Amino acid sequence: MDRQERITALHRTLQAARRPVTVAHLQDVLGCSRATVYRDIAYLRDALMAPVIGEGETGFHYDKDEADRFELPGLWLNSEELHALLAAQHLLARCSGGLLSTALAPLQQRVEKLLDVHAGHKHWPLERVRVIPHRIRRMDEHAFRIVASSVLERRRLTFDYRARSTDEKTRRTVSPQRLTHYRDNWYLDAWDEDREALRSFSIDRITSARMADGSAHDVADDALNAHLAGSYGIFSGAPKGWATIRFSPKAARWVADEHWHSQQQGRFLADGSYELKLPYSVPRELLMDVLHYGADAEIIEPKALREQLRAHLQLALSNYAEEA
Known part of the structure; x- marks a missing residue:
């Protein structure tokens, strides 16, 4: 430390x-x-x-x-501690008026007291520190409560699921394993009984959820971690390959400090550019993140992933073609 x-x-x-x-x-x-x-x-x-x-x-x-009268001066919280306290305070404030507002009031007071102590008992203008949600999707709170309850009570679950990629609606029966909060949205990691495989479901796409008879089948933590955290982003499954991405010297100043994956490998090249290697399964999310950097990022390998990105760019460019 x-x-x-x-x-x-x-x-x-x-x-x-x-x-x-x-x-x-x-x-x-x-x-x-x-x-x-x-x-x-x-x-x-x-x-x-x-x-x-x-x-x-x-x-x-x-x-x-x-x-009792001595306290360290100034801000002695690290970035993660400050974020956790402020995020907790914001979330508790947003709960006002709900079923838990009365029960959570003492917790909110404890958080505010803790912030007060670390401020040296001086008033902190917390409105000057912001925690900004990013791309939160609308979600059926009733469905969320049923899904969350089934995870915590270890009960089987049935629901209708409309996949965002195909818009196809299917009926699923699953053994819930975990709730995952990723990029400001909630996902259900579950054992799909019909497909006999682990799957991740975006909860905002779940409807008609209800608990089913019987206890949920538990998948070992090692198997869950290997399947759900082995590849890039939210898409589960064993890695199908490794992507090599080269970032310009300008973008390298950001990417070199970013965490993309637990197994990522990065190095600076002689010209100041940055090479990043990481495993992926479904390429969709990785392609979107590479596109975020525009001309400052280039997929080097594999060739198939490089061609996919080229096709995305050509389709995007066609939207801006000059009319005759």
């Missing part, structure tokens, strides 16, 4: 301790050397004016009379 994370962990450890904490224990908590512990203690006490008491031999602790 970096210095800021160590100081935060050190503060929380001393704040919670009922007796002096030894240097050896602090080394384990902070994952650092003995010398670094002493440097961090000195910084916390001398620079941040923390009420640290103790010596190396006996251990360190906070002065009980001063501990």
Whole structure:
């Protein structure tokens, strides 16, 4: 962990301790050397004016009379912690008026109190930090509740499903496995009993959902992860191949810092461009993400995927053909 994370962990450890904490224990908590512990203690006490008491031999602790009044200055949350707190606050605020609003009120107060503590008991203008939903689809809340209940209660489920790609409507009977929240939308990962295979269903395309008799068949976590997380994006299935994508030096400044897949391989080339390799099964979502970069991205391999992208570009260009 970096210095800021160590100081935060050190503060929380001393704040919670009922007796002096030894240097050896602090080394384990902070994952650092003995010398670094002493440097961090000195910084916390001398620079941040923390009420640290103790010596190396006996251990360190906070002065009980001063501990409750001391708090680290400024924003000591990392980006993930801040996002989690703000997202929770936004979601709780959106629940107002619903069935859970009364039950969730204490939780919202706890979140607001936690934010207040990390602000040093100063008012934070949280309206200046935004969590923006992206391409949320309209969804039948009744269907969502039935689907979610079947997952949590481990019950079989039947529903009508209209595939977005073909617009074909089919009746499905499944053993629900997981709910997945991906790119601001909800999906059901399930064992399709008729097809005897794992499938992912976009919940906004589910209608006439109801629980069926019998318990859901559980698929082992390893099998779920291998099938549902092995390929690119939301499309499940074993990878059918690896894509090699080359990004211009301009786009490389963004792509090199992006997480596309857990097994991705990336490297900078001599001309400043960036080469990204990743596994994929259904190419649709990967093609859309590559198209997002326009002329700054080029699929190098495989040839079939490259030709698919070429066909997409030609169709798109035909929409802008000059009329005679």
